[in-house]
Amino acid sequence: MIQISDLTFSWPGQSNPTLQIKDLQIKTGERLFLHGPSGSGKSTLLSLLAGIQCAQQGNIKILNEDLSALNDAKRDKFRADHIGTIFQNFNLLPYLSPIDNVVLGCNFSKRRQANLKTEGATATSQATRLLDELGLDKNTQHRAVNELSIGQQQRVAAARAFIGRPEFIIADEPTSALDADNRDIFIRQLFEQAQQYQATILFVSHDASLAPLFDRKVSLADINGASL
């Protein structure tokens, strides 16, 4: 599903590379936990996997597509079609409702819209189902997002990532503002969504105590030659 080979990435103006990864593979449906100290390059790796940044050397293949062989527009399309993202700060539109925020998740992808049709769903019906299953009560689904608690916003961000069934879900520290019980509940809800269609999850955190919930844990320090 995902194959990283001989990758080197340096931020512009920096003499030393931030990442040097010889080999990392993630299987279809795998739930991988990636951890490492602050500044070790976790978010940088996610931005490469999401096609926001490009490596200077090596390649990243997702679903057999070599991201470095795509131009900017094609990488943007690839991301919209195949990758759902949940960020630390959620990136929701504050004055829109949860339903409207979730529907936006598939607005830029004909493929994700087609996936909804195949399931006999509309964007709104799918958004409602996802928010129900992720535990956001009906009243809250129609309020403005900026009136919601952090835990509720996190569920909206997760539903937006899953709408239209993208194959690959990237989550960057989405649980850092939650207490331990709510963190575990949220991660299990993510897994339930992913299991429905064998989505692959890459979950990044510096909190290694979450690792036992996942299929596999990888320490960035162990695979990053640049930090050795």
Ligand SMILES: Nc1ncnc2c1ncn2[C@@H]1O[C@H](COP(=O)(O)OP(=O)(O)OP(=O)(O)O)[C@@H](O)[C@H]1O
């Ligand atoms: N936009 C950028 N321009 C230049 N350097 C950057 C940029 N973003 C990150 N870096 C540098 O890359 C290195 C890795 O940062 P990154 O944010 O990937 O680490 P991280 O492991 O995700 O950290 P954290 O856990 O604190 O989020 C740091 O030295 C950082 O200063």
